[in-house]
Amino acid sequence: MGCQLWSVDVRQCAREKHPMLVTMRVSPIRLSAALLSLTLLTPAFAGGAGGPRALMPDFSAVTPWPIDCHAAPTLTDGCRLRVPIPAGTMLPTTGQFKIVPGTNQLTVLYRAAAGTGRPILCCGLQIPLAPLPSTDVWAATVKVNNLNRAVISLQVLTEAYSPLTPTTVWRGPQAPAPVPRPGVLAGQIDRFSLTSDSVIGPRDIRVYTPPRWTNAERLPAVYMADGQAVEEFARTLEAAMARGTAPRVILVGISSAQSTGVTGSDPLKDHRALEYLEGLPGGAASFAAHEQFVLSMVLPHVEQTYHLSTRPQGRVVAGFSNGAAWAISMAARHPQVFRGVVAMSPGSGGAQNAPHPATRVFVEAGTLEPLFLNSARTYAANTRLAGNPTHLEVRVGGHDEAVWRDVFPSGVAFALNH
Structure with missing residues (x-):
């Protein structure tokens, strides 16, 4: 008989390393009484x-x-x-x-x-x-x-x-193993703000540089929506770089707009969605303003400061949820700028046009987020039809940063053909 909570075979429990009963040295009668008391109390x-x-x-x-x-x-x-x-x-x-x-x-x-x-x-x-x-x-x-x-x-x-x-x-017992994450980053995160008259408020920019990086090393860059999360994604990416399963890159996080009020009652207060979702009713001006902010201010500033690659093949655009929809739009609208896409659980509210045929596309979604999974499958079908190298990753999970952090290094590696 296997070791169960009601088992009195302590030796069998020890063999199976049952955490509750392995150290007990009691008779069956005393054990039953103890369990009964535990239930009643x-x-x-x-x-x-x-x-x-x-x-x-x-x-x-x-x-x-x-x-x-x-x-x-x-x-x-x-x-x-x-x-x-x-x-x-x-x-x-x-x-x-x-x-x-x-x-x-x-x-x-x-x-x-x-x-x-x-x-x-x-x-x-x-x-x-x-x-x-x-x-x-x-x-x-x-x-x-x-x-x-x-x-x-x-x-x-x-x-x-x-x-x-x-x-x-x-x-679950057969789930993919978690990607190792260092407790403290060996690389560095710089944080600064850029201000534009066209977008709401100054925007924090977070730039992760890998260990031992200097300006003499020209690296590709991943431009990421919702840049507030850069440090968490940098942890899994840094571990993958150390193992050689992801290329050395610089990660540029562009913070999203702060929404005002209860966005569910008034979509026009969801400034993040207005900037990220191409074609959202009432959002054309916000999307265009944010687009120009990224292209005319963020890219020139970080490329000059960090000596980044300016080749389209050296630029990846990435995001999760509505940020993934933004990444999809930016790659399609600016093929001369971006040739790699990492879209995790892409929102269905944006356009899903295929990018330049040479653009490499990594898209992921979970089985527990049916709307986002349908969006991911639709986009992957579009890019495959257009001839893009495309990888669709479907995980058993939901709309979940834990999953996004795990798949992010693989997405970067695929987008940069590592």
């Missing part, structure tokens, strides 16, 4: 007082969710399941966060403190949690096909998007 668990039993979350207590499996039969992945929470799933501590994998489904539970409000789940899965009746536990279960290969970052937030838990990256 647990202050909060799925099932409530009176012994473990399955509980159905109260979905009426949360905002209706459009991505429910029962409401959208065509959805086969990434939708919310209306299923009871398994009996005996214990959460003894307020603020505790628990991930329970099942057969092609993932359950997340959170024990909320009084006054927390209605917590929501971020980030690889974006879904409201529902309360379990007569408890202070909130939960959600999501259908995830091929869960054993999934990489999903998870965090609980308030409705105002303040974090209630740290971010946890859950990896």
